[in-house]
Amino acid sequence: MVKISIEHFHLTYSDGAESLRDITIDIPARAISVFLGPAGGGKSSLLRALNRLNDLADVRSVSGQIRLFGDNGQTIDILDPQTDVVALRRLVSMVFARPVTLPLSIRGNLTYGLEVAGMRQNNLLGEAVERSLQQAALWEEVKDRLDEPAAALSGGQQQRLCLARSLAMQPEVILLDEPTSGLDPISTSKVEASLQEIKNNYTIVLVPHSVQQAARVADHAAFFLQGELIEAAPGPNLFINPTDKRTQDYVEGRFG
Amino acid sequence: MKIFISQLFDKERLITRLIASAGYSAILFVLLIFYFLISEGLPALGEVSLHSLLGTRWYPIEEYYGLLPLISGSLMVTLGATAIAMPIGIGTAVFIAEVAPRWAREILKPLVEVLGGLPSVVLGLIGFLILSPALRVNLNLATGLTAFTGSLLLAAISIPTIISVAEDALDSVPRSYRDAALALGATEWQTIWRVTLPAARSGVLTAGMLGVGRAIGETMTVMMVTGNAPVLANSLRMLFMPARTMTATIAAEMGEVARGSVHYHVLFLIGIGLFMISLVVNVTASAVVFRQRKRSERILS
Numbered sequence: 001m002v003k004i005s006i007e008h009f010h011l012t013y014s015d016g017a018e019s020l021r022d023i024t025i026d027i028p029a030r031a032i033s034v035f036l037g038p039a040g041g042g043k044s045s046l047l048r049a050l051n052r053l054n055d056l057a058d059v060r061s062v063s064g065q066i067r068l069f070g071d072n073g074q075t076i077d078i079l080d081p082q083t084d085v086v087a088l089r090r091l092v093s094m095v096f097a098r099p100v101t102l103p104l105s106i107r108g109n110l111t112y113g114l115e116v117a118g119m120r121q122n123n124l125l126g127e128a129v130e131r132s133l134q135q136a137a138l139w140e141e142v143k144d145r146l147d148e149p150a151a152a153l154s155g156g157q158q159q160r161l162c163l164a165r166s167l168a169m170q171p172e173v174i175l176l177d178e179p180t181s182g183l184d185p186i187s188t189s190k191v192e193a194s195l196q197e198i199k200n201n202y203t204i205v206l207v208p209h210s211v212q213q214a215a216r217v218a219d220h221a222a223f224f225l226q227g228e229l230i231e232a233a234p235g236p237n238l239f240i241n242p243t244d245k246r247t248q249d250y251v252e253g254r255f256g
Numbered sequence: 257m258k259i260f261i262s263q264l265f266d267k268e269r270l271i272t273r274l275i276a277s278a279g280y281s282a283i284l285f286v287l288l289i290f291y292f293l294i295s296e297g298l299p300a301l302g303e304v305s306l307h308s309l310l311g312t313r314w315y316p317i318e319e320y321y322g323l324l325p326l327i328s329g330s331l332m333v334t335l336g337a338t339a340i341a342m343p344i345g346i347g348t349a350v351f352i353a354e355v356a357p358r359w360a361r362e363i364l365k366p367l368v369e370v371l372g373g374l375p376s377v378v379l380g381l382i383g384f385l386i387l388s389p390a391l392r393v394n395l396n397l398a399t400g401l402t403a404f405t406g407s408l409l410l411a412a413i414s415i416p417t418i419i420s421v422a423e424d425a426l427d428s429v430p431r432s433y434r435d436a437a438l439a440l441g442a443t444e445w446q447t448i449w450r451v452t453l454p455a456a457r458s459g460v461l462t463a464g465m466l467g468v469g470r471a472i473g474e475t476m477t478v479m480m481v482t483g484n485a486p487v488l489a490n491s492l493r494m495l496f497m498p499a500r501t502m503t504a505t506i507a508a509e510m511g512e513v514a515r516g517s518v519h520y521h522v523l524f525l526i527g528i529g530l531f532m533i534s535l536v537v538n539v540t541a542s543a544v545v546f547r548q549r550k551r552s553e554r555i556l557s
């Protein structure tokens with residue numbers, strides 16, 4: 001089942017360079033899709049288009065169509081200026097490369113999104129906190145210190161907190177832009193494990209920080225090079241027998 | 257070769273000495289000023305009884321040295337200015353840093369700097385010629401030279417300081433904080449209120465303190481527009497009547513007082529009071545900022 005369909009998507013920043021050219025790809029529901037490729041390929045730009053976070057950047061023009069098929073049967077035209085971006089971002093959540101904890105307590109970080117969405121009942125908020133921390137494999141480590149400042153956690157814990165913060169919102173899609181690039185191998189494997197855990201209920205789009213990570217977690221993979229989508233294939237295929245020479249060179253580590 | 261090295265060594269030493277003496281002389285000057293203030297001001301405590309210093313009449317010619325009208329005048333004008341300047345200043349900073357489109361920002365920022373550079377006498381003149389008549393007519397007052405007029409002008413003087421310092425603080429909040437809040441479905445205002453402002457709070461606080469500091473020390477403008485009547489402020493109504501601040505009193509009367517007289521000593525006593533107040537404000541400000549910084553450093557490390 002397709003969750004997000006991207007058709008003929010172009011994106012140009014205000015410096016005039018076309019950062020994404022004619023991208024057409026379907027993102028399957030309840031699976032992990034990875035966007036990989038060398039620096040500057042446009043992976044982050046595409047990811048940020050999916051929840052309209054690009055609105056804030058110096059984007060000159062976008063064209064094409066991106067549609068989100070909601071669980072309630074509704075179709076959302078993401079690029080439509082009329083689309084309610086706040087509602088969209090509650091459906092399409094994002095975790096960034098560097099963990100960004102808000103200047104609040106651990107609990108405050110988790111409930112912030114729900115509170116601004118209007119949830120006030122303490123028991124529901126408490127449930128959301130525990131559930132999301134469990135899913136992000138962080139509950140055991142922080143359950144006794146929920147009221148401490150989030151910034152007092154270690155980097156790896158902070159990143160899992162950010163993941164939990166997204167999960168607390170119960171979005172349908174979670175975007176992760178190199179979420180483990182600053183983490184040690186143990187924290188990285190914890191994050192990857194919890195992604196495996198939650199992928200049955202969420203659509204996950206991940207920009208991995210290495211080809212190895214991509215190969216480990218991908219159910220579907222897409223290779224981007226200088227603004228173009230070179231090749232997309234179900235997980236292992238892209239790594240085992242890529243059809244394009246450039247993809248092959250990249251996944252075999254001949255350039256990075 | 258040997259000579260060369262020893263010459264070099266002498267030069268190093270000379271420079272070190274020069275810099276050190278510059279540093280020490282700054283300390284020396286502050287101590288001298290303090291000594292001067294004390295030696296000229298403290299005798300007043302022996303010459304005028306504490307009871308009379310705490311009186312409600314300031315009328316030096318007849319030997320009434322009650323300081324309460326001056327202190328209350330200063331308080332009223334300064335607090336009024338703070339109450340006006342803080343919301344406007346911080347609001348404007350938020351607008352410039354977070355909301356305004358780029359072209360508006362590029363006009364507003366230099367404009368604020370220009371406003372900040374206006375000599376206070378010029379503002380005083382505008383206040384005297386335009387603001388105070390306008391207030392008299394519109395608020396139906398006996399005179400437009402009131403504590404409120406002073407507050408308005410002091411606010412105008414401190415607002416640019418508050419804006420530019422607070423705006424810098426907001427600007428230095430990492431982009432990623434905003435992205436994170438927005439990605440959680442917060443609106444632009446919720447992001448500003450719950451994330452950006454709290455993250456910048458020590459800078460915003462400093463901005464407020466600097467603004468207040470400017471308002472307390474300001475003399476010229478206040479003297480020109482507050483009417484200078486040393487009346488005790490015992491009700492809110494007094495805000496719309498003439499008032500006299502401590503700074504204005506010193507500036508107005510120091511020129512015509514006999515050196516070494518009781519009046520002269522009392523004026524210096526007021527000076528000591530001002531010195532203490534600004535010391536307290538500054539120490540509090542830096543203590544608060546320091547505490548905040550230590551906390552956030554602990555948190556961010």
Ligand SMILES: Nc1ncnc2c1ncn2[C@@H]1O[C@H](COP(=O)(O)OP(=O)(O)OP(=O)(O)O)[C@@H](O)[C@H]1O
Pocket residue numbers: 013014015019037038039040041042043044045046057058
């Ligand atoms: N805010 C921006 N303004 C102007 N140009 C931008 C902006 N963000 C990205 N670009 C440009 O768009 C292109 C794609 O950038 P993007 O960050 O999407 O690549 P990426 O694939 O995520 O790279 P990386 O692996 O380094 O994160 C780059 O050429 C970059 O210079």
Ligand SMILES: [Mg+2]
Pocket residue numbers: 043044045177
């Ligand atoms: Mg990127």
